[in-house]
Amino acid sequence: MGGDKTLSYYHDIREQNPAPGLRSIRFSLQNKPVFAEQIRAILRAGAGADLRIMFPMISSIDEFCQAREVVFECLEELGKQDTKHNRKPKLGIMVELPCVVDLIDDFTKEADFFSIGTNDFIQFMLGVDRTNENVAGSYLPHHPSVLRTMKKVVHSANQNGKEIPICGDMAHHERYLPFLLGIGVRVLSMNPSYLLKIQKAISDIELNEAKATAENMLDQTRISDITQTLKLNRVDE
Secondary structure (H helix, E strand, C coil): CCCCCCCCCCCCCCCCCCCCCCCCHHHHHCCCHHHHHHHHHHHHHHCCCEEEEEEEECCCCHHHHHHHHHHHHHHHHHHCCCCCCCCCCEEEEEEECCCHHHHHHHHHHHHEEEEEEEEHHHHHHHHCCCCCCCHHHHCCCCCCCHHHHHHHHHHHHCCCCCCEEECCCHCCCCHHHHHHHHHCCCEECCCHHHHHHHHHHHCCCCHHHHHHHHHHHHHCCCCCHHHHHHHHCCCCC
């Protein structure tokens, strides 16, 4: 909620820079009655399922704990009402903000799972509005800092036994598959229309070669060199 995803039933929020404004978990925590209603609905609909609830735009462990507390309150309320619901949902975070990266090991002690939301993650890492045509050329998923930061987050999650899918546009571009597989990504989230193409592309990739490609890309300091590496692997964007 918020940013480029406006709500028809909420009063108009005028923000000069909505991307880092009142959106996602910030909106939810400022509108707890709406948030709690959503959580209760999820818990009821998820009765008997492997239920996962992921909080977007988390910036601190405190913020995650506040969101988690709302879930605990809803669980207690539904329990008192004797309403059928999921009693043990897994709670995770969407890694989108750079401030989470240095705390990722600490987050693994609190959250049940993670996902890297590559669209906003890259946008905030590089300070580039991905919807602005004037700076579209600077929105680069293969920027060295983006790649190295993703590797750090994925490694921490894997080391601590936490699943970490990749979502956003990067997940369905064939050119990035060797890198993602090479750093240890094993789950991709995407629109179903991309599934067949990506399944075929993955079946053509040797894992050892993907690891070597990833290491090569991580060693590079220039965007131009990484671009050349991607071309040498003949993977189309």
